Amino acid sequence: MIRRGFQAVIRLGHHRVLPGAPHILPRLNRTSAFGSSTDSLVSRFCLEKTDLKDYALPNASWCPDMLNLYQEFLEKTKTDGWIKLPSFKSNRDHIQGLKLPFGLAATSDKSDWRIFTRCLQVEGQGYEYVIFFHPSKKKSICLFQPGPYLEGAPGFAHGGSLAAMMDETFSKTAYLAGEGLFTLSLNIRFKNLIPVGSLAVLNVDVEKIEDQKLYMSCIAQSRDQQRVYAKSSGVFLQLQLEEELSQ
Amino acid sequence: MIRRGFQAVIRLGHHRVLPGAPHILPRLNRTSAFGSSTDSLVSRFCLEKTDLKDYALPNASWCPDMLNLYQEFLEKTKTDGWIKLPSFKSNRDHIQGLKLPFGLAATSDKSDWRIFTRCLQVEGQGYEYVIFFHPSKKKSICLFQPGPYLEGAPGFAHGGSLAAMMDETFSKTAYLAGEGLFTLSLNIRFKNLIPVGSLAVLNVDVEKIEDQKLYMSCIAQSRDQQRVYAKSSGVFLQLQLEEELSQ
Numbered sequence: 134m135i136r137r138g139f140q141a142v143i144r145l146g147h148h149r150v151l152p153g154a155p156h157i158l159p160r161l162n163r164t165s166a167f168g169s170s171t172d173s174l175v176s177r178f179c180l181e182k183t184d185l186k187d188y189a190l191p192n193a194s195w196c197p198d199m200l201n202l203y204q205e206f207l208e209k210t211k212t213d214g215w216i217k218l219p220s221f222k223s224n225r226d227h228i229q230g231l232k233l234p235f236g237l238a239a240t241s242d243k244s245d246w247r248i249f250t251r252c253l254q255v256e257g258q259g260y261e262y263v264i265f266f267h268p269s270k271k272k273s274i275c276l277f278q279p280g281p282y283l284e285g286a287p288g289f290a291h292g293g294s295l296a297a298m299m300d301e302t303f304s305k306t307a308y309l310a311g312e313g314l315f316t317l318s319l320n321i322r323f324k325n326l327i328p329v330g331s332l333a334v335l336n337v338d339v340e341k342i343e344d345q346k347l348y349m350s351c352i353a354q355s356r357d358q359q360r361v362y363a364k365s366s367g368v369f370l371q372l373q374l375e376e377e378l379s380q
Numbered sequence: 381m382i383r384r385g386f387q388a389v390i391r392l393g394h395h396r397v398l399p400g401a402p403h404i405l406p407r408l409n410r411t412s413a414f415g416s417s418t419d420s421l422v423s424r425f426c427l428e429k430t431d432l433k434d435y436a437l438p439n440a441s442w443c444p445d446m447l448n449l450y451q452e453f454l455e456k457t458k459t460d461g462w463i464k465l466p467s468f469k470s471n472r473d474h475i476q477g478l479k480l481p482f483g484l485a486a487t488s489d490k491s492d493w494r495i496f497t498r499c500l501q502v503e504g505q506g507y508e509y510v511i512f513f514h515p516s517k518k519k520s521i522c523l524f525q526p527g528p529y530l531e532g533a534p535g536f537a538h539g540g541s542l543a544a545m546m547d548e549t550f551s552k553t554a555y556l557a558g559e560g561l562f563t564l565s566l567n568i569r570f571k572n573l574i575p576v577g578s579l580a581v582l583n584v585d586v587e588k589i590e591d592q593k594l595y596m597s598c599i600a601q602s603r604d605q606q607r608v609y610a611k612s613s614g615v616f617l618q619l620q621l622e623e624e625l626s627q
Contacts, residue, residue: 225534233533237573245528246576249538252506252529253499281492282499285551286480287472291496292551292563293544300540304532316539320567326484329493 169373171268174309178227179219189220189264194257198332198356199278206265206274215274218264218305222251231374233314250301257330258282262298264305271310275302275335277353279327289326295333295353295363296321302337303349303367310339313347313369321365331355333362345371416620418515421556425474426466436467436511441504445579445603446525453512453521462521465511465552469498478621480561497548504577505529509545511552518557522549522582524600526574536573542580542600542610543568549584550596550614557586560594560616568612578602580609592618 191200209215221227223246232238253259261278277298285291300319307313327333333353340348347369353362438447456462468474470493479485500506508525524545532538547566554560574580580600587595594616600609 223531223534228534237533238535246531246534247529249530249532249541259499282494283496284470284493285496286484286562287470287475287493288485291544291547292566293540293547294496296543296547296566297538297540300538300543304539315533315573316570318567318569319539319543320565322565323563326562 169312171271171309171311174312175216175266175268178309179216180229183219185219185221185226187219188222188251189218189262192256192261194261194278194280196278196330196332199261199276202276202332202334202356203263206276210265213267214269215265215267218266218309220251220263222247224248228374230377232377234372234375248301249297253280253282260294260298264302266306266309268309271306271339273302273306273335273337275337277333277335278331279329279333281329284329286326288329290329290333292321292323295323295327296365298333299335299337299351299353299363299365300367302335303351303369306337306339306349307347307367307369311342311347312371312373314372314374315370317346317368317370319365319367321363323363324361325363327353327362342371347371416559418518418556418558421559422463422513422515425556426463427476430466432466432468432473434466435469435498436465436509439503439508441508441525441527443525443577443579446508446523449523449579449581449603450510453523457512460514461516462512462514465513465556467498467510469494471495475621477624479624481619481622495548496544500527500529507541507545511549513553513556515556518553518586520549520553520582520584522584524580524582525578526576526580528576531576533573535576537576537580539568539570542570542574543612545580546582546584546598546600546610546612547614549582550598550616553584553586553596554594554614554616558589558594559618559620561619561621562617564593564615564617566612566614568610570610571608572610574600574609589618594618 191203206215207217210217225246250260258280259282261280262275264273264275266273275298279290279294283290283294299321300316334356335351335353337349337351340350349367351365354360438450453462454464457464472493497507505527506529508527509522511520511522513520522545526537526541530537530541546568547563581603582598582600584596584598587597596614598612601607
């Protein structure tokens with residue numbers, strides 16, 4: 134069952150008037166907003182000690198390209214300032230102690246939720262991915278291997294599965310780079326199909342942060358960069374999560 | 381294992397030069413192309429007699445809004461020219477006897493594929509949806525209820541899950557309305573979050589068919605049309621499937 138309050142979803146950023154009038158956004162204390170440093174966001178997001186399962190770790194389904202590039206970036210976490218992001222089964226685990234602003238809350242009689250990109254539990258069947266984030270460069274790399282349950286045209290990943298992977302990579306990047314919380318827009322140009330079971334590398338950059346919005350770009354391509362699968366841009370709205378009061 | 385031929389994916393429509401130069405598309409007999417009528421496409425796509433499971437039928441997880449609107453449109457299939465599209469577990473089932481053009485083929489040692497939007501089998505857990513198509517109006521309605529495994533922000537559907545649902549509804553509409561086969565672009569503006577377990581109604585229109593491309597628009601909203609969840613546009617490339625030669 135869904136509570137009535139669940140329905141009281143604010144209009145995200147009053148989108149229709151956003152471009153010229155960011156001041157009419159939901160009441161927001163602009164002097165105190167977005168004061169959280171990327172470092173503090175990362176350390177809160179990337180719980181070092183936890184019993185939660187991290188789904189962004191190699192398993193037997195990963196193709197050699199994916200494994201090799203994972204190891205390569207893992208090395209860079211020691212020397213080049215990259216961070217491997219953990220990936221729990223729900224965003225609820227990532228934002229423990231925090232909640233969405235403006236009464237955006239949901240309760241239901243189900244206790245079993247999953248973030249969409251971790252909806253399939255059998256290794257290799259659905260989304261296999263890991264995101265590396267570079268705090269000072271404000272960029273991310275996502276290694277993405279679509280499984281046979283993500284199919285569109287026979288043998289190839291569904292365009293929607295790549296769209297979702299881009300949105301998810303944008304989402305984590307936007308949050309850590311500047312408390313980007315909600316997708317305002319997502320524009321994708323598809324160039325080539327991704328064969329099921331192969332690796333696509335998503336390169337995400339934060340282009341600018343302006344008027345309470347993060348502007349990002351993404352290019353998804355083969356490891357050797359010889360084949361571009363798609364290019365996209367995304368805009369996220371900055372909003373601070375609120376501290377959850379203990380009961 | 382993936383055959384080498386699997387990798388030989390053509391560049392979709394040579395996208396960079398598409399706008400001004402559709403003549404350089406993969407060799408296509410333009411006089412004979414796209415000669416299939418919508419009626420023949422629909423009758424081939426909507427197998428009337430089949431043992432395949434149709435996933436676009438009501439189940440216990442459907443909310444009252446979804447059930448009611450489903451019944452309403454089912455009535456319209458009798459009088460108003462709407463068609464309820466079946467939804468099989470893979471596009472392979474929908475295009476039996478046909479194959480992708482230009483050697484776009486995939487083989488693997490797995491026999492278990494699923495179209496992305498039917499990747500979760502437990503009723504109510506993932507995608508619940510049904511698409512109604514109107515051949516002469518070239519429009520579709522998709523009733524979409526996201527389950528708890530499609531979550532993004534706690535309690536709400538992941539933006540990527542809606543993006544994929546839009547892409548899939550565009551895809552089926554584009555194919556039946558004019559042999560639109562591949563997504564070239566997808567642009568989405570998000571307005572409000574969709575609560576998990578509630579109904580979103582996607583209205584899709586084919587705006588025009590020009591230069592081998594189908595241009596479509598979509599608005600996703602609550603049943604009472606008081607809340608817009610997102611608006612989008614999609615462009616699909618027209619390409620004919622090829623007859624599969626029996627072995």
